[in-house]
Amino acid sequence: NATMSDSLPKKFLRSLLLTLCLTTAARADLALQRKDFASASRLAEQGKDWSQFANSLATYPLLPWLEYQRLMAAAHPDSERIEAYVRQYGDSYPADALRAVLADRYAQVGRWKDLLALDFRHSDTDTRCRIAQARIESGEQSPELKQTTRGLWLHPGSLPGACNPVFAWMRSNGQLGAALTWERIGLSALNGHASFARQLALPLSVAERLAVQHMAELLNDPLLARRHFKSWPDDAAHRRALSYAVARIARRDHALAASLWQELTPRFHFRVEARARMLDAIALYRANAYEADAADWLKLIPATRDSALSREWRVREALSRRDFSAALQALDRLDASQQGEPRWRYWRARMLDENGAGSAAAAVWR
Numbered sequence: 001n002a003t004m005s006d007s008l009p010k011k012f013l014r015s016l017l018l019t020l021c022l023t024t025a026a027r028a029d030l031a032l033q034r035k036d037f038a039s040a041s042r043l044a045e046q047g048k049d050w051s052q053f054a055n056s057l058a059t060y061p062l063l064p065w066l067e068y069q070r071l072m073a074a075a076h077p078d079s080e081r082i083e084a085y086v087r088q089y090g091d092s093y094p095a096d097a098l099r100a101v102l103a104d105r106y107a108q109v110g111r112w113k114d115l116l117a118l119d120f121r122h123s124d125t126d127t128r129c130r131i132a133q134a135r136i137e138s139g140e141q142s143p144e145l146k147q148t149t150r151g152l153w154l155h156p157g158s159l160p161g162a163c164n165p166v167f168a169w170m171r172s173n174g175q176l177g178a179a180l181t182w183e184r185i186g187l188s189a190l191n192g193h194a195s196f197a198r199q200l201a202l203p204l205s206v207a208e209r210l211a212v213q214h215m216a217e218l219l220n221d222p223l224l225a226r227r228h229f230k231s232w233p234d235d236a237a238h239r240r241a242l243s244y245a246v247a248r249i250a251r252r253d254h255a256l257a258a259s260l261w262q263e264l265t266p267r268f269h270f271r272v273e274a275r276a277r278m279l280d281a282i283a284l285y286r287a288n289a290y291e292a293d294a295a296d297w298l299k300l301i302p303a304t305r306d307s308a309l310s311r312e313w314r315v316r317e318a319l320s321r322r323d324f325s326a327a328l329q330a331l332d333r334l335d336a337s338q339q340g341e342p343r344w345r346y347w348r349a350r351m352l353d354e355n356g357a358g359s360a361a362a363a364v365w366r
Contacts (some may be wrong), residue, residue, distance in 0.1 A: 006248055011188065016107070018241055026082065029365070031210070032056065033056060033057060033059075033060045036056045036057055037053070037057060037062060037066075038058055039053060040053040040057065040066050041065075041069060042065060043047060043070075044067070044069035044070040044073070045069045045070075045073055046073060046079045047070055047073030047074055048070070050070065057260045064085075064089040064092040064094055064095070065094060066091075067085055067089070068089075068092075068094035068097075068098070070083065071085060079102065082098045083100060083102065084097055084100055085098055085103070086099060086118075087209070087211055087219045088205065090119065091121075095258045096120060096121050096122050099119075099120055099123075099127075099282075100124060100126065101125065102114075102115075103115050103126075103127050103130045103131070104126070104130065104162075106118075106130075106134075107130045107133060107134070107162070107205035110137070112133075112134040112137045112138050113134075113138070115130060115131065115134040115136065116131065116134050125152070125155075125160055125162075125163070126160045126162040126163075127160060127162075128152060129159070129162040129163035129165075129166050130143070130162050132148055132152060132166045132222070133162075133165045133166055133169075135148075136165075136166065136169050147176060148234075149166050149170055150170075150174065150175070150180070152166060153166075153167060153170065153176065153180060153184060154180075154183060154184055154185040154187060155184070155187070156184075156188045156190070156191035156193055156196075157188070157191070157196060162244055175234045178204060178205075178208070181200060181201070181203065181204060182208075182240065182326060183205075184200055185197045185200050185201060185212060185241075185244070186240075186244045188200060189215060189219065189235075189241075189244035189245060189247075189248055190244060190247060190248050191248075192219070192248060194215070194219040194220055195216065196217040197212055197215065197216060198212055198213060198216050201213075201338070202211075204316060205236055207233070207239075208237040209237060210233075210237075210238075211235070211238040211241040211242075212236035212237075214228075215241035215242060215244060215245045218242065218245040218249075218260075219245050219248060219249070222249060222256060222260065223332060226263060227261065229263065229264065229267055230267065232267060234268045235266065238268065239268050239269070239270050239271065239274050240274055242264060242268065242347065243270060243273075243274035243275075243277045243278050244272075244277070246261060246264070246277075246278040246281070246282075247277050247278055247280070247281035247336055248259050248281075249288070250278070250281035250282045250284070250285050251281065251285060254281075254282055254286050254289065254291075254340055256323070257278070257281065257282050257285075258282050258286070258297070261278055261279070261282060262299060265333070266289075272302055272305065273305075275302065276302050276305035277305070279300045279301045279302075280301050280305065280307050280310050282297055283297035283300065283301055283306075283310055283333055284309055284310040284313055286306070287310070287313040287314070287316065287317040288313060290317070290320055294313075294317050295317055295318070295321070295326070298310065298313075298314050298317065305316065308335065308338065311329055311330070311333055311335070311338065312334070312335050312338065314330040314333060315331055315347065316325055317328040318328075318330050319347070324351050324354040324355055325355060327347070327351050328348070328352065328355055329353040331344060331347060331348050345364055348361075348364050349361045349362075349364040349365050352364065
């Protein structure tokens with residue numbers, strides 16, 4: 001036993017020394033690979049042959065990048081070489097970038113089947129539009145395709161030209177009408193793209209284009225635009241457009257948005273949806289700033305019309321005032337998904353306990 005116990009430290013030391021030697025050798029190999037990679041990369045980015053380093057870099061994780069560099073050094077890389085690269089290094093990041101190049105080329109010559117066969121891991125907007133076009137040109141008429149094209153359209157900013165054939169198809173089959181156009185106008189306004197919203201309105205009626213123009217004026221210069229409220233018509237288009245503008249303004253100046261609300265509501269007969277859009281934004285940002293009247297604004301939002309964010313800030317606002325009864329009511333207003341989150345379960349238990357419902361709180365803790 002004594003002999004065995006004496007040999008254990010020796011075995012451990014031998015194992016440790018062997019590990020250290022292997023680690024040192026591995027570090028030396030890696031240092032050499034890094035040096036070779038830098039040399040190969042300089043050649044590849046000039047379009048030159050770097051194969052003299054192929055053996056030493058065979059296990060180097062950035063190996064696919066070298067051939068990508070060499071390919072892209074050419075003004076117009078050969079499609080067959082790109083296809084060969086994608087077959088060889090299909091799981092690499094550069095392969096997805098080259099798939100996008102192939103998608104562009106296939107779309108230009110109508111190779112829709114080949115385009116759809118490309119196995120994208122990630123894709124940009126151009127490529128997603130080309131894939132949608134390929135599906136359209138292949139005769140697909142599925143509901144899922146319509147959902148895909150709808151999702152492509154509903155973007156707040158300008159989209160690449162590759163998307164135009166898709167949107168033309170949507171118009172031709174009646175999918176892209178005034179309702180969907182207004183939805184995108186709203187997205188653009190809420191994201192601060194007033195000028196682009198005016199471009200989107202071009203296919204709409206004269207009255208609708210005027211409403212979007214007034215919306216853009218209010219977004220660009222609220223103090224000047226508000227002088228003209230009395231001359232603006234109280235029609236459906238204006239009520240919708242102005243609600244988008246006020247909601248957007250609330251993000252950067254909730255006090256101004258609140259003032260605009262008070263000025264606009266006697267003049268325009270806003271419907272529930274438009275009122276909720278403005279009130280939700282104003283209340284959210286006043287609560288976010290912990291303004292003294294935040295609770296009053298939150299109360300104005302019609303039931304079931306508040307956003308997930310304003311529901312959460314309703315809880316925080318009540319907690320900030322230590323109004324535990326109001327906080328519990330605000331927690332009740334959260335949707336099922338929110339109520340299942342650990343943070344809100346915690347506060348529900350706390351508020352139940354603060355409101356004298358200890359047994360109910362204990363059940364939540366469990």
